[in-house]
Amino acid sequence: MKSKQQKIRKESKLKSFLKILGPGLVTGASDDDPSGVATYSQAGAQFGLGTLWTALLTFPLMAAMQEMCARIGVVTGSGLTGTLKEHYPKTILYLMLLFSVPAVVLNIGADIEGMGAVAHLIIPAMPIFGWCLIFAGLLLFAIIRFPYQKIAMILKWLCLVLCLYIVIPFMVKVQWSAVLHATFVPQLKFNKDFISILVAILGTTISPYLFFWQATMSSEDIAQKKATVIVNKRFLTEVKEDVYFGMGASNLVMFFIILTSGVVLFNGGIHKIDTVDQAAKALEPLAGKFAYVIFALGIIGTGCLAIPVLTGSISYMVGETFGWKVGLEKKFGSAKAFYATIIISLIIGLSLDFAGISPIKALLYTAILYGLSSPVLIVMVLHISNNKAVMGKNVNGRWSNIAGWLTFALMTVAAVLLVYFLFH
Template sequence: MQQKKKDQEKKSRFRHFIKILGPGLVTGAGDDDPSGIATYSQAGTLFGFQTLWTALITFPLMASVQAMCAKIGIVTSAGLTTTLKKHYPKFILYMMLIFSVPATVLNIGSDIAGMGAVSHLLFPFIPSFVFCILFTALLLFAIVKFSYQRIANILKWLCLSMLLYIIVPFLLKPDWMDVIKHTFVPAIRFDKDFLEIFVAILGTTISPYLFFWQATMEAEDKKKTASKIFVNKQVISDMKQDVRTGMFASNLVMFFIILTTGMVLHGHIKQIDTVEQAAKALEPLAGSMSYIIFAVGVIGTGFLAIPILSGSLSYIVAETFGWKQGLDKKFYQAPGFYLVVIFSLLVGLAIDLTGISPLKMLVYTAVLYGITAPVMIAVIVHICNNRKIMKAYTNGTFSNVMGILTFIIMTLAIIALLYFQLSS
């Protein structure tokens, strides 16, 4: 009888855990987009296992910052942009716009290019630009046509595509002792190439667009259930569990991508110039199954990430200029909001069709994120300590320490990178 009761309690806890998964899981999964995959592949190809340890530091930093953003959304029932607009000088908001818009559009273009390129590898008789146009059209239709709840449910299922990257290393049987060593013993090189990749890893993992998406999605979720949910310790606790799960999954996938490319491509290929090159290089070295899994993963994560990228950009612009906004609204109810979505995807597609190297765009975007993220983190920590905004839910000591630590690490990495760039 007692065992049966324990089993029921376990089932109840599991059902509760599955139920609370939402914005945090989707945000974490969206972080491993083709941009992230390219950056992690580049890290593994150039440095082998030497950057595996970064997954251990990015997880707690990322989880802390995203939890702060989520708390802002829950407590204020508004996105991060609206909070900045109400309580801070306008120049901070405009500075954020100047940096966020180009980087996000570049990111979208790079992701579309990566999806098209790996699709061409799987179906070589169809040109990659045809896939790019097809994917752009499908994404535009889904984002404009479906409600927020429908999109959120689709994104949850697309999170499963991340699991593909965890499978690959087990097909290849790495030296796990060597893996453990490089995971727990940091290898740091003070040169331009290593610091560029390190900043790119930080930038693509702790990306400013995710800060805005997280806060906005928590606010949207709260609006949908306003009659049932009030802010209390349980709501905050559930949110943190959701965020930690999403960020853990994101960093786990990052770890396995670096592991796969570090084991297979390092020492065989000197440079990865495109995301499809990373996928194609796996075929002769790791077998067709690994290659197919890697390629399909790029497509799945692209479908997951691009709605988040374009959605976060639309929320930023719409909230800045006071337009009606929301993925739950029809096109005619929020035309400005949806026109930003359409514009961002079409510009991203146009960038791809110019023939600019997708990987260069991806890495430059990640580095740009790495430069702008410290400023946004400082603002987020300040908001979370502002009792006027956060009321009884201001940061505790641990959250402040992690937020400041994230700011310091990212700032020092940028300063070191700029030093080596200027001195070389």
């Protein structure tokens, strides 16, 4: 009888925990988009296990930043852009757009091209651009057709595709003692290639567009629940748990992608990846066809998860700046400018596929651009989350500020080093 009661309690706790998972989980999962997968794969191929430690380092930093953004969204009831517009000079708002929008558009184009490239590997009869059009069309239909709650549910289930990446290392021989050493003992090389990949890793894990998405989705989530929840300490704790779980899952996947490419590609003598499909194809002779198919499907799945987040982020940024009606829960007819921005960002992203830049390079450039622009946005988030006029009693605690300023210092040092090595 006692055992049965304990089982019921455990099931109840699990259901309660799963119920609180939402914006934080989706945000964390979308961080492992094709841009992230490409960056982590290149890191592993180029430096073996030498960058595994970054998964451990970045978790508390990205978790702290995303928790601040989620808290801003819940407390203010609006996204970062809306909060900046209401409480700060317009110059700061326009600078934020200038830093963020180009990188996000490049990210969209690179992700779509990456999805098209790996889909072409699996079914070669369809050309890459044909696949790009199919993915863009399907995603656009889903974003416009379904309300926010339906999209959120689809995105939550899509998170499961990330589990595919955890499987691959167990299909090959791994020296786990070397993995443990590389995880807990950082390796640093002060040269252009290593610093570039380090900035790319930092940029793709602590991505500015995720700040906007987290705040906006948290504000929309609370708007949907406003009749059933009270924003108090307990609710904010649940928000934090959601964010921390999402970021933890994201970094676990990051760890295993670096591990896979470090063990399989680096040890197989493949140290340079020029295209996303090359990264997937390189796995086939070294780890088997099944591993290659899993990797390719992971690229497509993460792209389907990330592109609604990327296009939505841009639309919320632009829409809140110019005072449009915004919201994925709104129908197309009542928020035409908002959805038009989504359509335009997708079209521009698709057009970048004709620029002659390989998908892997575009993805790496995106991550580096994020790494260079992040310090500015980190300072903005820190200022807002410490502003009592905006946040009331829900301002940052000591540990949030310590983690936030450490994140700023790390991103700034990495960016300065990258600029130095680029010109010297």
